[in-house]
Amino acid sequence: MHRIAIVGGGTGGTVLANRLANELQPELESGEVEVRLITADRDHVYKPTFLYVPFGKKTVDDARRPIEDLVDRRVSLTIGEVTGVDTDTKKLTFADSSILAYDQLVLATGASLDPEAVPGLAEGGHHFYGPEGAEALRDDLAEFTEGHLVLSVVGVPHMCPAAPVEFTLMVDDWLRERGRREDVDITYTYPINRAHGLQSIADWATDLFEERDIDFETFFNVDEIDPDAEVIQTVEGSEMDYDLLVAIPPHAGSDLVTDAGLGEDGWVDVDKHTLEATNAEDVYAIGDIADVPTSKAGSVAHYEAGVVADRLASRARGTVPTATYDGKTVCFLEAGMDEATFIEFSYGEEPFVREPSKPLHWAKLGYNESYWLTARGLL
């Protein structure tokens, strides 16, 4: 039997497992192939939902569904924590010391938040990148009637590169709707010399920030935060006072990756087109954990999963894989509480940012609902 193991039950892992269930249906039914999805969390989480939680538009429960409801019945599902990968003997070790052998492995373990990497950040800053953070921000934002709100991108790279700009534009609009905007100053900060890594988004955001009286600071790299004094200190030697800090925390890859020799800094070194690991045979990485030169975004994981499904199916059948990933990334960007834009780009391309509109906002909300079909491998 040809054994395919997928570690991680986020967008990448779940889409991949379901795509393989379709592509390898005859082989799965005859027992020639096994597709095993391994995840530590019984729930699948659609993280973009958390952006809407601080504004009371979604709850954290809206972001979760039991993974067994999303995964094709032909996929073997294991709930367990993988603690070790031996790419020489092709074996995985679990937290309970059990061992699983594989023929082909896909790592789709995602990125994790590492607020502790910056002194004072965990105590002094809010975020919307996880359920507890999004709920705490919702509660404090509801009580926030005046002062200085700072949105600071502390860590790069991070999940969903558009989200900090989206949050800033949304909170501006949300405060205007409530008649509080005149009593709140908003500042957006970014580590490099423009408002976003992609020049076209930086230009678009800069124009909107100026139109909406949102201050922004560039070359702003947070060194430490004094949560008592409510002061941010930067590597560049500047200080900024805040009353409500919403920070994008540093992100980390995985010790699993480093320990397995698949990438020194916790992200898997891969060929950006085949998504095959550089340092091991028969290992792939998709989603946030893969070190490819594009965004850590759900759409990237989705398209990568389609490519790797084709490549794995070819290998399982003994044919030469030909599918490649060209860096395709698509992304909605909320420009307020009721308008959005949309971008699409591939490796080396600069996206064109369309004029924001209400229909695109509704399309974004519609996609959020239909995401569960994406996870099932149907969209």
Add this chain to the structure above:
Amino acid sequence: MTEITEPDVTIDSKDATCPGPLMDLIGKVKTLDQGTVVELQTTERNSTTDVPEWLEKAGHDLLEIEEHDDHWNIYIEVN
């Protein structure tokens, strides 16, 4: 420009796209002592303008930008 001898620290950011090399540099510089000479290797042309701009903002010295066939070496002294 100062004559470059051996760098104390080398950061290999070749093949990283913008702003990867700059972020690699910023992340490293904040852990280094004053006087440390850093060599940043980058294949990203924007680094040759972004890095000097950041150095000026952060108060570190640009020693030299060395152009090779397929990459640049940017030498920095930490202040």
